[in-house]
Amino acid sequence: MSLGIRIFAVYFVFVGLASWFVLNTVMEEIRPGVRQSTEETLVDTANLLAEILRDDVSSGNLAQSQLPALLEAYGRRQPQANIWGLTKSQVNHRIYVTDAKGRVLLDSSGRAVGQDYSRWNDVYLTLRGDYGARSSREDPNNPESSVMYVAAPILDKEKIIGVVSVAKPNQTLQPYIDRSQKRLTWFAAGLLVLGLLVGALLSWWLSRSLGKLTRYAQAVSAGQRAEAPQLATGELGQLASAVEHMRVELEGKDYVERYVHTLTHELKSPLAAIRGAAELLAGEMSKAQRQRFVSNIQREAGRLQQLSERLLHLAQVEQRQGLEEREEVSMFLLLEELLHAQQSRISAADLKVEVVLDRALKLCGERFLLRQALANLLDNALDFTPQGGLIRFTGKRKEARIELCLFNQGQAIPEYALERLTERFYSLPRPSGGRKSTGLGLNFVQEVAGLHGGTLAISNVDGGVEVRLNLPSA
Template structure:
């Protein structure tokens, strides 16, 4: 299972379980919290009524007062109040008054007058100087029919003359409880969803960042060029730097070992020729033969120097993972500079160069490396072109790519050699001298092409050979 998915699952379980626990706990507290608030209001109401009723209860004129009429009028009121989106259409308080024995003197509902309520907890506890409250069901089988009763003592001259109780059905609170629970459920679900979305985005970002670093490591281990992912600070940036440092050290060690072996192998032949010629020159020989051996030493020394220089140039390119700079490089002007540098050799060999590249065409890359690559292609073409022939440079743009072709009318390349032309140290004998080159030129050109994100192809065509460099063109 990918790391990002595992991180998201752990985050999902943590956020989901935590959110569910908190949401469930809060929703369970809504009902008792609202009832506690209602009870506190009933306490204030009961104590206010106790003060208002004190004189009538003390004088025994409660039944003859205006209170029964007021309570009836109160019960008939229709407030039509909008409270939190819920319409309150009727009043719900029930008020009854008992004497010191618990006998009901007045009842707003009209059902309890004359009855003995002394055993009800609200009256019983209040007559004994305690806080009196109870919750009773109107229908014993219906838990939603419970009614909350809160009582207050009617006190005169330090004596409890009676009790006033205020009742409110709990069902009148249910719309507000349900509305609060719905709003809380939506809000909680939204917050949990937002938390999971943030967790998903974080997991995706982390998985993507690690994936980029993984692909970079895989590409490097496969010997491919890859650009090191850029991270802005933090542990990922440190990890990327550590991977790059490890790659540099490991590649450097392997690279040195490989080059030591290849260089040792390639140096054997010219060194043996130089040593053999030097030993022969120590003895007596004709001047003509001596001059021939001195020429051999000179040519083999030049070959050694060329081999070392090209190996150093190739090593510099192979070790790079990207371009140091990228600019627009006009191809026609670059080819003209190369031909000017090779003017003496072209004139000596009797060769012509036909530069058909449009002056407006340019590639995006590093001018120095592109110049070296084209110089190697031109050297290779000159070696295989017979005197009196013409080399032809051409270029065309296709979309975002530019195709640069160098045609030389030399002999066709054998089929067995075509797939190996860019191998290091692989070379074909030159038609005029029969000697081979260092075998590093086309390998260098291929490395430069890949460094620019391009390709190199060498193919036989009608009447000659064509080398094609495909490189990124300068954006319009």
Template sequence: MPLGLRIFLAYFLFVGLTGYFVLSTVMDEIRPGVRQSTEETLVDTANLLAEILRDDLKNGSLAQSHLPELLKAYGARSPQADIWGVRKNAVNHRIYVTDARGIVLLDSAGSAVGQDYSRWNDVYLTLQGKYGARSSRESADDPDSSVMYVGAPIRDGEKIIGVVSVSKPNRTLQPYIERSQRRLAWLGGGLIVLGLLVGGLLSWWLSGALRRLTRYAQAVSEGQRAELPHYRGGEMAQLADAVERMRVQLEGKAYVERYVHTLTHELKSPLAAIRGAAELLEGEMPTEQRLRFAGNITSESRRLQQLVERLLNLAQVEQRQGLEANEPVVLRELVAELLQGNLARLESLQVDNAVPPEAVVDGEAFLLRQTLGNLLENALDFTPAGGTLRFGAERAGKSWRLTLFNQGQAIPDFALPRLTERFYSLPRPGSGRKSTGLGLNFVAEVAALHGGSLHVGNVEGGVEASLLLPAH
């Protein structure tokens, strides 16, 4: 299972379970919370009525007062109130008054006058000077039919002469409870979904960052050129830097070993030629032979120097993972500079710079100059006197394809797939000597560094090298 998916599942379980428990706990607290607030209001209402009823109860004129009519009128009212989206069309308080013995003297419902309520907790506890409250069901089989009752003492000085009780059915609170629960469910659900979305995005980002770093490591392990992923600080940036340092150290060691081996192999031939010529020069010989062997030493020494220089240039390119500079380069001007620097070798050839002025590529000018120089030198070695050299360029999508045609013999089929192989070279037509075999390998490396490619093949009348580079 991918790491990002494992992280998301763990995050999902944590956020989901935490959200569920928190939400369910809060949902369970809504009902008692609403009822507690309602009970607090009933307490205030009962105590207010106790003060209003005190004088009439003390004087024994409660039944003859206007209070029965007021309570009856109160019970018949229709408020038509819209309370936070809940419609209220009737009043729900029931009010009754008992004397000091618990006998009902006044009842807003008109059904309990004369009954003994002294055993109900709201009356019983209040008459004892305690807080009197109870919750009773109107129907024993219906848990939603419970009614809250709160009593308040009616006092004559320090003496309790009666009790006034105020009640409210819990069913009238249910719409507010359900409304709060619905809103909380939507809000809680939305927060959980948002949390999971954030967790998913975090897991996706972390997985993507790890995938980029993994692809980079795989590309490096396969010998491919890849760009190190960039991260803005944090542990991922530190991990990327550590991987890059490890790559440099490991590749450096392997690279040195490989090049020491190949360089040793390639130096054997010119060193053997120099040593043989030097041994022969130690003895007596005609001047003509001495000059010939001395010339061999000079040419082989020059070959050694060229081999070392090209190996160093190739090593610098192969070790790089990206361009140090990326600027627009006008190909026609670059070709013109190269042709101007090789006028001596071009005197006997027909040269044509057919690169259009609008052919501009993005790259590192110094490397591109070395690349075209190697292509030109290779073409000069295989072009006979009076032959044709022609530079051209054409647009290929988002790239420019630079071509160099040289008139000459076709490349043998067996050599075509090996032309960019390091140290592989074909004999030159005039001298039969081979080059270092590093020129086209260098060109291919520079092309890959620029995100392009090199292709060399036979065409009608000669050979064409095609270099694909990104357009500006």
């Protein structure tokens, strides 16, 4: 089963269940909703009649008034009202009036005059001063024959002198309930079909886009020439761009080729120097010459060792997915330790070092990696600062982060080299002697910054070069 069909199946089940639940809930709420609205209307009607009947009930002239004839005429009316597509051809209210003891004084149906209704809830509750209402079946065996009764008190100077009840058969409301349920069912069915159509189109589009990417990847794997699929912007567009970029990287093998060539070049130079010095040492020479060649071998061997150690450290950092430990690291103490270790180089070059840091400034991270990163930055600064020049460390807090700035006086970095300084094995000639480093230091610093969730930036400023290391604070 394809991904598009699976997505549509899940969408179909979800939409279907959601539609059924909502429709079922609304259907169940229609009947009580209509009855509640009808009850509210009956309350208004009963209270209106209570005011109209007050004087006749108070004087005891209800039977001799015009109301019985009016109610009889009311019962014969045929409204022929068109209510939202349904015709109402007769009135359905039953109205009866009782005295203060619950005895029926007047009944629009003519069948209950003189009967005791004091035990019916509508009359009983109203005479007690409560809201009186009830629902009773006309036929005990027929649940559809229920009638809704709502009563209102007839008051004479705050005294209840009688009750008027208005009744309406629930069966007369059923056509409106059925009509609402039918319309809602059709409306829900239309929405469901529309939703499923949208889901089908979405599934088709997603399946089609993924199919293009799949066919493109298969063509690239087979070594065929293929153009990257043109997809809309968004995650799929980004995925297509990423696949295309990966193809270019794999086909060009730029990364591997540059890595191997540069590493071979870096190893070839010290190995050639060691081999040449060893061959010369096999012959006759003065003690001073011998010492000079031995020093050359030691220096080049140290360079090889430094290269291998830095490669090892870099490989370890690149393989990491996160920090192994986190602790508070004092920036001031860490720099003080590094400067003390490099004091001989600083004194020999007559350099001026300024540290403008708050002693309370602390980083959050892995101390060993932070020390190695700062040591690499300091090494670079010492290599490129001229005799008698200035090196300055500053640090400041920015919200939950710390920005460490290392400035060294010296020549500006060429524009073409600025973007390549953090590349593996890329290095610029040192001012003293023109030799190059391993080209791994700044790449290592960048990897360490990334592991800590930070950034590394190098730029030319007035009078020299500035390196900014942005890291999370403790």
